Amino acid sequence: MIGVASAAALLLSIGLLWARRIDTATQLCALQALSAAVSLGQVAPTVAILAFALNGVALPLAIARLHGATMLQARGAALLSWTVALALMALTGMAFAGVGTDGLVAAGASVALLGLLLIAFRAHPLAPVLGFLSSQNGLVMLAGAQSELALPTALAVALPLVPALVLAESWQRQ
Amino acid sequence: MSSAIPMMVVALPVVSAAVLAAIASWRIATWINAGSASIQFAMACLLVWHSSTAATQLVVLNAFVAMTTSWFGYRDIAASLAARTLTRRRARRYHIGCQVLIGAVQAAVLADNLTLTWFAVGVAVAAAAAITGAARGAAAATAMSRLVLQCAIGLVLALLGTLLVEPAPVPAGVFLLLGYATLAGLVPLRSWLVNAAAEGVAPGAIIVMLLANVPLLLFMRLHIAPELLIAFGLASLLICAIARLDRRRTVVLAGLAQLGMVIFAIGVGARQVAWLHMMLLTLARSAVLQSHGDDVIAWLVLALLPLYALYLLAVPTVAVAGWLLVPLGAGVLLATWALIERRPAGVPADWVARTPVWLHLALVALLAFAMPAPVAAE
Numbered sequence: 001m002i003g004v005a006s007a008a009a010l011l012l013s014i015g016l017l018w019a020r021r022i023d024t025a026t027q028l029c030a031l032q033a034l035s036a037a038v039s040l041g042q043v044a045p046t047v048a049i050l051a052f053a054l055n056g057v058a059l060p061l062a063i064a065r066l067h068g069a070t071m072l073q074a075r076g077a078a079l080l081s082w083t084v085a086l087a088l089m090a091l092t093g094m095a096f097a098g099v100g101t102d103g104l105v106a107a108g109a110s111v112a113l114l115g116l117l118l119i120a121f122r123a124h125p126l127a128p129v130l131g132f133l134s135s136q137n138g139l140v141m142l143a144g145a146q147s148e149l150a151l152p153t154a155l156a157v158a159l160p161l162v163p164a165l166v167l168a169e170s171w172q173r174q
Numbered sequence: 175m176s177s178a179i180p181m182m183v184v185a186l187p188v189v190s191a192a193v194l195a196a197i198a199s200w201r202i203a204t205w206i207n208a209g210s211a212s213i214q215f216a217m218a219c220l221l222v223w224h225s226s227t228a229a230t231q232l233v234v235l236n237a238f239v240a241m242t243t244s245w246f247g248y249r250d251i252a253a254s255l256a257a258r259t260l261t262r263r264r265a266r267r268y269h270i271g272c273q274v275l276i277g278a279v280q281a282a283v284l285a286d287n288l289t290l291t292w293f294a295v296g297v298a299v300a301a302a303a304a305i306t307g308a309a310r311g312a313a314a315a316t317a318m319s320r321l322v323l324q325c326a327i328g329l330v331l332a333l334l335g336t337l338l339v340e341p342a343p344v345p346a347g348v349f350l351l352l353g354y355a356t357l358a359g360l361v362p363l364r365s366w367l368v369n370a371a372a373e374g375v376a377p378g379a380i381i382v383m384l385l386a387n388v389p390l391l392l393f394m395r396l397h398i399a400p401e402l403l404i405a406f407g408l409a410s411l412l413i414c415a416i417a418r419l420d421r422r423r424t425v426v427l428a429g430l431a432q433l434g435m436v437i438f439a440i441g442v443g444a445r446q447v448a449w450l451h452m453m454l455l456t457l458a459r460s461a462v463l464q465s466h467g468d469d470v471i472a473w474l475v476l477a478l479l480p481l482y483a484l485y486l487l488a489v490p491t492v493a494v495a496g497w498l499l500v501p502l503g504a505g506v507l508l509a510t511w512a513l514i515e516r517r518p519a520g521v522p523a524d525w526v527a528r529t530p531v532w533l534h535l536a537l538v539a540l541l542a543f544a545m546p547a548p549v550a551a552e
Contacts, residue, residue, distance in 0.1 A: 099342045109345075112334050116327060128323055135330045142337040152289035156333060161296045162326045169303065169322040173315065 002039045006107035006141055009035035010089075013114040016134055017085055022063075022070055022124060029133050030060040032111070036140040039104060040157075044149045051140045051158040059133055059163055063126055066171060073123040081121040088113055100145040108145065112138030125170055132163040179221045180284045183233060186214050187277030191270045200255065200265040204248050207269050211241040211276070218280075228449060232283050232391055235453055236384050238537075239460050240276045246464060246530040247377030254309070254375055264308045271304035272381050282388045288336045292329070295357055295388055299325040302382045306374040317369035324366040328356030347398040351406060354389035359430055360410040360437070371426040371463075380463050383426070383456075386433060390452050393440050403441030404494070408501050410434025415508035421467045424516050428476060429459045431509040435483050438502065444490035451483045454538050461534035468518050469531050475538060477513035480506040482542065 012032040019025035033056030040048040074081070089110050096106035115135030119128045136157070143149060143157040190210035197203045218237035222230040251268070254260035260268070275298050282294035302325070307318035332353030338346035359367025367386065371379035393403065411434035414427045432455045439448035458479055461472040484506045491498050 095345050096342055105338070105341050109334065109338070112330065116330065119323075119327070128326070132326055132330060135334075139330070139333055139337060142334070145341055146337070147340065150287075150289070152287055152293065153337070156289050156292060157337075161293070162329045162333075165296070165300055165303070166322055166326050169319060172307070173319065 002042065002104060002144065003102040005035045005038035006102060006104050008032075009039070009111050009137060009141060010107045010114075013111045013134060013138075014085070016118055016130070017081065017114065017121065020072055022072055022126060022130075025072060025130050026060045026063050029063075029130055029137070030056045032056075032134060032137045033060075033140070036108075036111075036137040036144075039108075039141045040144040043144050043146070044154060047143070047149065047154040047158050048140075054158065055133060055136055055140065055160050055163075059129075059160055059167065062167055063129055063133075066126060066167070066174065071124070072127060075121050075123045081117070084121075085114060085117055088117065104141055104145045108138045108141030110138070111135070111141060114138075125173070129163055129167045129170055132166050133160065136160045136163055177224070179217060179224060180233075183214060183217050183221060183237070184277050184281045184284065186210060186217065187273040187280070191273035191277070194266065194269045194273060197266070198262070200251065200262050200269075203266060203269045204244075204251060207272060208241070208244040208248070210273060211237065211244040214276070214280075215241040228391065228394065229283050231453075232387060233280055235456055236276065236279055236283070236387070239384060239456060239534075240272075240381060242464065242530040242533060243377045243380045243460070244272065246526070247380075249526070250376040259310050260308065260375060261310065264310065267304055268308035268375055268378060271301045271308065272378065274298075275301035275305060275381055275385070279384050279388060283391060288339065288392075289333075291388070291392065292333055292336055295332070295354075295385070296329055298385050298388075299329065299357070302370065302385055305378040305382055306370040308378065309373065309375050311373075313369075313373045317366075317373040321366040321370050324363040325357055327363060328353045332357065343397075344399075347396065348402065350396060351393070351398050351402055354392055355406060355410070355437075358386040358389040358433055359383075359426075360406070360433060361413050364410075364414065364430055367430065368423050368426045372420070372422045376463075376466065379422075379426075380460050383429070383459065383463075386429075387452060387456060390433065390436050390440075390448070393437060394445055394448065400441045400443065400494075403437050404498065405441075407434045407436070407438030407441055408498075408505065410437065411505035411509065412501065415505050415512060417512075421516050421518075422463075424512055425459065425462050425467060425476070428509050428513050429455060431505065431512075432480055432483070434505070435480060435487070435502075439483070439487055439490070442487065442490045442494045442498070444487055447483065447486045447490070450486070450541065451479070453541055454479055454482075457534045457538045457541070461531045461538070464530045464534065465527060468520075469528070470518050470520055472531050472535060473513060473517045475535055477510050477517070480509045 037048040037052035092110040099105045112135045115131045119131035215237040218234040278298035285291045335349030356363040414431035458476040
C-alpha cells in the first residue's frame with residue numbers, strides 16, 4: 001500500500017511538471033497530498049489526516065481563490081526541464097536506493113526536490129506556492145519513513161508553514 | 175531549554191509583540207521595543223552567568239545587538255516616518271516583526287532539537303519578511319518577495335535534511351548545509367539578505383542579519399563533511415568578496431564573505447576561531463550599519479577583521495592542506511580591499527549617532543584580545 005501511494009505521489013509530481021493550467025496543477029497537488037497522507041497513515045494516522053486536511057484541502061482551496069491567470073507559463077526550454085527532472089530523479093534514486101522500505105525515502109526526497117524544480121520552470125505568480133506545496137507532500141512522505149515520529153517532526157510536516165508563508169506573500173502582493 | 179530563564183528569554187519578545195500589536199502610537203511602541211530588548215539582555219546575561227555555553231553566549235550577543243538597535247533606532251524610525259518611507263501602520267508591523275524575530279532567533283539558538291530549531295527559523299523568516307516589507311516602495315516589496323522565496327527554498331532543504339538525518343546521514347548533511355546556508359544568505363542564494371538589508375527600514379537590517387548566526391551555530395553542532403564546509407566557505411568568501419555594489423550592499427556582502435570564512439574555519443576544525451570571528455563580525459557589522467556606513471573607524475575594523483581571522487586560521491589551514499591558504503588569502507584580500515575602497519571620509523559629528531557604534535567597537539576590541547574562557551575551551 002505504501003509503495004503504491006509513494007509511486008502515485010511521484011507520478012503526480014511528474015504530472016505537475018507537465019500541467020499547463022493552474023487549476024489542473026492545484027488538483028494534482030491535492031491528489032498528491034492524499035497519496036502522501038496514505039504513506040504516512042500507517043505510522044501516524046492522526047498526523048496524516050491533519051496533513052491531508054491542510055495540504056490537500058485548505059491550501060488548494062486558498063490557491064483556487066487567489067489565482068488570476070489560468071495558464072502556467074513555462075520558463076526555459078521544455079527539453080532542459082525534462083532533462084533536469086529526470087537527472088534529479090535518477091540521482092535521488094541512486095542516493096537513497098538502499099534506504100528505508102518500499103522506496104519511501106527515495107520517493108519522498110524526489111517529490112520534495114521536484115517541487116522545487118516546478119518553481120524554477122514555471123513563471124506563474126502562484127507557481128512557487130504549488131511547488132512548495134508539492135515539496136511539503138514529499139516531506140510528509142519522508143516523515144512516514146521515520147522509525148518514531150516525534151511531536152515536533154509531526155507538526156513540521158503536518159503544518160504547511162512554508163507554503164502558507166509563500167501564499168501569504170503572494171496574497172499581499174496581489 | 176530546561177530551566178525557566180531560557181523560556182523567559184524567548185517568551186518576553188513574544189509577549190512584547192502581542193502588546194505592540196495593540197499599541198497605535200509609534201513613539202510608545204519604540205519605548206516598549208527598547209524596554210523589552212533591555213530586559214531580555216539582562217535575562218540573557220543572567221542566563222550566561224548561570225550556564226556559559228556557545229548557545230547562551232550567542233543569546234547574549236543577539237540580545238545586546240537587539241538592545242542597542244532598538245534604543246538608537248528610534249531616530250531612524252522617526253526619520254523614515256518624516257520621509258514617508260514608513261507609515262504609522264507599517265511602523266507597528268516593523269516593531270512587532272522585530273520582537274518576533276528576536277524571540278524566534280533566541281529560540282532557534284537555545285533549542286536542543288533540530289526540528290524545533292527549524293520551526294523557530296521558519297518563524298524568524300516570516301518576521302524578517304514583515305520587517306523588510308514594512309518599508310514603502312516597490313524595491314522593499316521586491317526585497318521581501320525575494321526573501322520569502324529564497325528562504326522558503328532554504329527551509330524546505332533544511333527540513334528535508336532534518337528528516338533524512340536518521341535514515342541517510344550523509345545526504346542529510348548536504349541538504350542541511352544547502353538549506354541553512356541559504357538561510358544565512360550564503361551562496362548560491364545570497365541575494366535575499368543583501369536586498370533585505372539594503373531596501374528595508376535601516377535598523378531592521380541589523381536585526382534581520384542576526385538570523386544568519388543560527389545556521390553557523392548549527393554547522394558547529396552538526397556532523398557535516400569537512401570537505402563540504404571548506405568548499406562552501408571558500409565559494410562564499412570568493413563570490414561575495416568579488417561583487418562590487420553600493421556602500422550598504424558592500425557592507426552586507428563583506429559580512430557574507432566573512433561568514434564564508436566562519437564556515438571554512440568550522441571545516442578545518444578551528445571552531446574556536448569560527449566562534450570568535452562570528453561574534454566579532456556580528457558586532458563590527460552592526461557598528462557599521464548603526465552608523466549608516468558613515469563611520470570610517472567602524473568601517474576599517476570590519477575591513478581588518480578578515481586579516482585577523484586569516485592570521486588565526488593559518489596554522490589550522492596548513493594542518494589540513496597548505497594550498498588552501500591561497501584561495502583563502504585571495505578571498506581575504508579581496509574582501510578587505512572591497513571595504514577599504516569604499517570607506518567613508520570621517521566619523522559622524524553627532525555624538526548620539528556615535529554612541530552605539532563605539533559601544534560595539536569596544537566589545538570587538540575586548541573580545542578580540544580576551545576571548546571568553548568557555549569559548550576557548552569549547
